[in-house]
Amino acid sequence: xxxxxxxxxxxxxxxxxxxxxxxxxxxxxxxxxxxxxxxxxxxxxxxxxxxxxxxxxxxxxxxxxxxxxxxxxxxxxxxxxxxxxxxx
Numbered sequence: 001x002x003x004x005x006x007x008x009x010x011x012x013x014x015x016x017x018x019x020x021x022x023x024x025x026x027x028x029x030x031x032x033x034x035x036x037x038x039x040x041x042x043x044x045x046x047x048x049x050x051x052x053x054x055x056x057x058x059x060x061x062x063x064x065x066x067x068x069x070x071x072x073x074x075x076x077x078x079x080x081x082x083x084x085x086x087x088x
Contacts, residue, residue, distance in 0.1 A: 042062050043062055043063055045062065045064060046064055046067075047064060048061070048062065048064050048065050048068055048069070049061075049062045049064070050062070050065070050076075050081075052081050055080070056080050056081040056082055057078060057079065057080050057081070058076045058077050058078065058079055058080075058081060059077065060073075060077065061073040061076045061077060
């Protein structure tokens with residue numbers, strides 16, 4: 001025992017792989033739809049939503065920042081959150 005797999009064994013493995021690929025594609029489509037829903041919600045809310053890294057540098061700012069503060073998102077991305085504060 002330990003020779004080459006039989007045609008039947010190869011066919012069984014192929015069916016298993018096909019099911020796994022179909023499941024993965026379905027999960028990817030579900031994730032993509034969820035991401036699109038989240039992005040739409042974040043980009044259309046009237047509140048400012050932002051993300052900063054561990055150094056306080058903006059990595060994302062939604063379009064509402066323009067309406068509320070007058071900045072375009074691309075003006076803030078890559079800049080420090082703290083550089084936007086007025087000195088006390």
